[in-house]
Amino acid sequence: MARSFLSRPADEVARALLGCRLCRRLDDGTVLSGMIVETEAYLGPEDQAAHSFGGRRTERTEPMFMRPGTSYVYFTYGMHYCMNVSAAAENVPHAVLLRAIEPLEGIERMLEFRSASRGKLVRLQDLCNGPAKLCQAMSIDRGLNRVDLCSSDVLWLERGKKVSDLEVGQTPRIGIANAGTWADRPLRWVVRESPWISRRFRAQS
DNA sequence: AGCCCGATGTCCT
């Protein structure tokens, strides 16, 4: 994916990434991939829900300040990873959280990664329908933080199929109740009818 | 379908 595609505000990039593919090459050469069907935009310094709110710049948040297309993988709740794509411009800490993908290639391996911890087969529907689930399925952890997704052959993005506005739904973001007025902003994008998103889309009243 | 809760490490006050 060209860096120019990601060199836009995170809300534009979040919408544009629907239909694109997230790809991963394992050490043994196996390729895993999935189509992005759910994203959230985090709009940098002004966004109370963003790790970079107020321009907070630390070791952890640094990837969001790096050039567009840099991966930001963070560890949360003591056991999970979540993956973002930095957007906008260098030194402008926007990011797009990848919340769900439709598994395409390497599904057997994804099932192994997801099932390994519990010794119980994970349902296909539950393979990648959440930000930490897709990281576990794709074997994405802190070792893949700060990767340049525009040039890496280990983790990268590809332009995929066009998703029309009619197929797209927007809702508030998940799990950020403590973000003041920003909690209500519709900064989550989903492919409405996709069975692969983390929670069923419901039109807002 | 919901609600509750425990697991568990890291970041920031």
Place this chain on the structure above:
DNA sequence: GGACATCGGGCTA
């Protein structure tokens, strides 16, 4: 010391 961009299991309906 509290919060956390989560998940899965267990419960009540």
